Amino acid sequence: MSLSVTALSVEKSGTAILSDVGFSAPPRRITGLIGPNGAGKSTLLSALLGLLPANGHIAFEGYDLPRLNRRDRARLLALVEQSAATEERLSVRDVVALGRIPYEAAWQSEPSPEDDTIIDKALSDTGTTGFASRRFTTLSGGEQQRVHVARALAQQPRLLLLDEPTSHLDIRAQLQLLALLRQKAGAGMTILVALHDLNLAVRFCDHLVVLANGRVAAQGSPAEILTPELLRSVYGVSARLVSDTTNGRPLIVYDEAIAEGDAQIPD
Numbered sequence: 517m518s519l520s521v522t523a524l525s526v527e528k529s530g531t532a533i534l535s536d537v538g539f540s541a542p543p544r545r546i547t548g549l550i551g552p553n554g555a556g557k558s559t560l561l562s563a564l565l566g567l568l569p570a571n572g573h574i575a576f577e578g579y580d581l582p583r584l585n586r587r588d589r590a591r592l593l594a595l596v597e598q599s600a601a602t603e604e605r606l607s608v609r610d611v612v613a614l615g616r617i618p619y620e621a622a623w624q625s626e627p628s629p630e631d632d633t634i635i636d637k638a639l640s641d642t643g644t645t646g647f648a649s650r651r652f653t654t655l656s657g658g659e660q661q662r663v664h665v666a667r668a669l670a671q672q673p674r675l676l677l678l679d680e681p682t683s684h685l686d687i688r689a690q691l692q693l694l695a696l697l698r699q700k701a702g703a704g705m706t707i708l709v710a711l712h713d714l715n716l717a718v719r720f721c722d723h724l725v726v727l728a729n730g731r732v733a734a735q736g737s738p739a740e741i742l743t744p745e746l747l748r749s750v751y752g753v754s755a756r757l758v759s760d761t762t763n764g765r766p767l768i769v770y771d772e773a774i775a776e777g778d779a780q781i782p783d
C-alpha cells in the first residue's frame with residue numbers, strides 16, 4: 517500500500533507552512549519531492565516523521581502514522597535529514613549502529629551479531645566501510661552524508677524519507693546513491709526523496725510531487741508533469757525539455773531565470 521497524505525497542514529510561529537497537502541507515493545517506487553527553496557519540503561518530511569505538530573491524515577501500509585508510538589514508527593520509517601547534529605566522539609560505525617536502536621531489547625548494551633551484519637551491509641551499500649573506525653566528525657561533508665544514509669538503511673525502514681541526500685555528493689556518488697535507492701525500491705522499500713536536481717529527479721524517480729508555497733502544485737510521472745509551463749510557474753525559469761534517446765526520459769535544459777513578476781507561483 518502506498519504512503520497516503522490527506523489534508524496535511526502545518527503552522528510554525530502562527531504562519532501556515534503547509535496547507536491542505538494531499539498526495540500519494542506508490543509502494544516500492546521512488547517518489548521525488550521537488551519545489552523551490554522554502555516550498556515546504558523539509559517541513560513535510562519532518563511532519564511525516566512526527567517531528568512536528570500537524571493536522572491531517574498520514575497513512576502507510578494500513579498504519580495511521582501519527583498514532584504509532586516512537587519505537588514502532590522508527591521501525592517503519594527513517595529520515596535522512598539535510599543536516600543532523602552528531603555526537604562529537606562517535607565513530608562512523610557507532611553512528612550507523614544508531615539505526616538499530618528501535619530494535620534493541622531493554623537489556624541490550626551492544627549490537628547483536630545480527631545487528632552487526634545489518635550494519636556491515638549498510639556500510640558496504642553506501643561505500644563507507646573504509647571509514648567505519650574513523651571519528652564521524654573527521655569526515656568530509658559528502659562522506660558524512662553517505663554515513664547518514666547508512667544509518668537510515670540500518671534502521672531497515674519500509675518507508676525511507678531523504679531530504680536532499682545528494683547536496684554534498686560528487687556526481688559519481690550522486691549516481692551511486694540514486695542507483696542504490698532504485699535497488700532498495702526494487703527490494704520493497706517505498707522512498708520519498710526531496711531533490712533540487714530536476715534532471716536527477718526525472719531520471720531516477722517514478723513519481724513526482726511538486727510543492728510550491730506549501731501546497732501541492734502538481735503530482736504524477738516526471739514525463740507528465742515536468743513541462744516548460746510548470747518550470748516557469750513554479751521555479752521561475754525558462755527551460756526546454758529535450759529527448760534523451762539513451763533512456764527515453766527527457767532532459768531539462770535551462771535557459772534563464774525569468775523576471776520575478778513573470779513567475780506565477782500558485783498561492
Ligand SMILES: Nc1ncnc2c1ncn2[C@@H]1O[C@H](COP(=O)(O)OP(=O)(O)OP(=O)(O)O)[C@@H](O)[C@H]1O
Pocket residue numbers: 528529531533551552553554555556557558559560
Ligand atoms: N519558525 C518558523 N516561522 C516561520 N516560518 C518558518 C519557520 N520555520 C520555517 N519557516 C518557513 O517555512 C518555509 C518552508 O521551509 P522548508 O525548510 O520546509 O522549505 P524547503 O522546501 O525544504 O526549502 P529548501 O529547498 O530551501 O531546503 C520557508 O519559507 C521557511 O522560511
